[in-house]
Amino acid sequence: MNDNPHKPVDMVLVCIDCQREFTFTIGEQTYYASRSLTIPPRRCKPCRVERRARLVPDPNSWEGRR
Numbered sequence: 001m002n003d004n005p006h007k008p009v010d011m012v013l014v015c016i017d018c019q020r021e022f023t024f025t026i027g028e029q030t031y032y033a034s035r036s037l038t039i040p041p042r043r044c045k046p047c048r049v050e051r052r053a054r055l056v057p058d059p060n061s062w063e064g065r066r
């Protein structure tokens, strides 16, 4: 019997961008949990990387402000 309901397992999710299945691994789940992110990712890694590359944050936008 599985007596640990919180035992992490790999999750297979479908990317909302490319509709492909991708694995939300235990390691990634742990990483998300460590950042208090309870919602699993909706995009696969390539799509997330691509999206992040498009939305380039300006590193000086908050640093140069007083």
Ligand SMILES: [Zn+2]
Pocket: 015, 016, 017, 018, 019, 020, 043, 044, 045, 046, 047
């Ligand atoms: Zn994708």
